[in-house]
Amino acid sequence: MAPKLSIEQVSMEYGSKRLGRTKVLDTIDLTLADGEFLAIVGPSGSGKSTLLKLISGLERPTAGRILLDGESVTAPPPGVGFMFQRDALLPWATVAENIDVGHELAGIPREERPDRVAALIRLLGLGGFERHYPAALSGGMRQRVSLGRLLAYGPQLYLMDEPFGALDAQTKLLMGQELLRIWTTHRKSVVFVTHDIDEAVALSDRVVIMSSRPGRIKTEVAIDLPRPRDARRIRRTAEFRDIADLLWRELMGEDEEVSA
């Protein structure tokens, strides 16, 4: 079967001729199967967010090409939902209204939207905050609203940039659990950027480790843990610990290079 997404020889440079250019991504090759859950980890500045921006069509690579369902991505394509590292909520809209943006832009009929918003609010543990504005929420709550908007949009490809970075350990686990449940029922493709190796292993089918300056793919590790998984219980198995250790060693190797 043709891959959902294929990234071919993609490089990205920022800057201008006059001020000098920096290479942020260097000949990235990566494919994503339909329904696959891919996690990307790597040090800060290794170009993870940049890679997601390229996939989403917000930016164009300076070299190489990106194919989504076999078609070259030149502008934001339909069916791709992007959850930014910063939550990017509308400050003048309530929690419910912010989530509803996803429904509106997905073309969900008006009469279905209130029930769907209510269901998402419940799912995300935001009950009682429907009519609050983002400024009155904690960072973790804002992230959940942003996740709600993504789920409301219901894309075929989920691009998630450190979606649970601002959550406490417990909520993070719960949200991971929910995401796994949703992914298991709908089997959409996911590209999930995180700094948390345990989280990457617990959730994904495959983990890509990136190195920095310029960002390259250092290793890919397939996660052959059985599905369906319980995001909490799986962390206690020996297989899980072995894979996580392997990934840690790969990442630390990166650190030694940096300090050398």
Next chain:
Amino acid sequence: MNFRDAAIRLVILVAILAAWQYAADRVIGTFWISSPSLIAERLWLLHRNGDLYWHAEMTVWQAFVGLVFGLVVGVALGLLLGAMPRVASIVDPFIMALYSLPRVALAPLFILWFGIGLLSKVVMVFSLVFIVFVLNTMNGLREIDRDLISLMRTMRAPWPYVIRKVQLPSVVPWVFAALRISIGLAMIGSVLGELLGANRGLGWYIEDAGGKLDTTGVFAGLVALMIVAVLANEIVKLLERWALGAGRRQGVE
């Protein structure tokens, strides 16, 4: 505003009025500076015979019409220029030149072109206020978080949707700021037009009284203008509170 401040203000006001009254009666003479009691008497008279409202109505109406046109045209032009950054940067020097021109100097031209009726005053007010709206609208657009626009693009939001959900809401507080500045300017434009050529309005009343060496009439007109300006400011404050939903942006309901 607490009670103490209000009391202090009242004391200051009474002191000023008393000093004025004293100077008028004993030192300088009412011919030059009239006096609070004479002014109050005149205002009472103008209120009783309705002249006060007959004149104020004209002044306010001119300012209002000019202000509304300035707001609509200014915001529209600001949105347009905001959407076309290249055009905006080309015409920027022209806008700045217009902005720094002392537009009150145009008043004689407007009277010449548009006569002594409503139109010349409306144009005068418009010329004073509309650039404030253009500049503030463009500023509001520039302040928008770029991530919000990017996010809308990833979900392929149609342009009208982005305007409605992102651009207009972020421009509204800036338009109100422009409105607060423009109220004073609109009154200036309206009165200035009347000073130069009119047959009705508070400005005309002041001009007419001045011509007759009627200082009391001049001061009565000024006090009336002051009251109108304060009222207009209060109305804008109320509007603003209503439009911004009382602290929506602070996140409290």
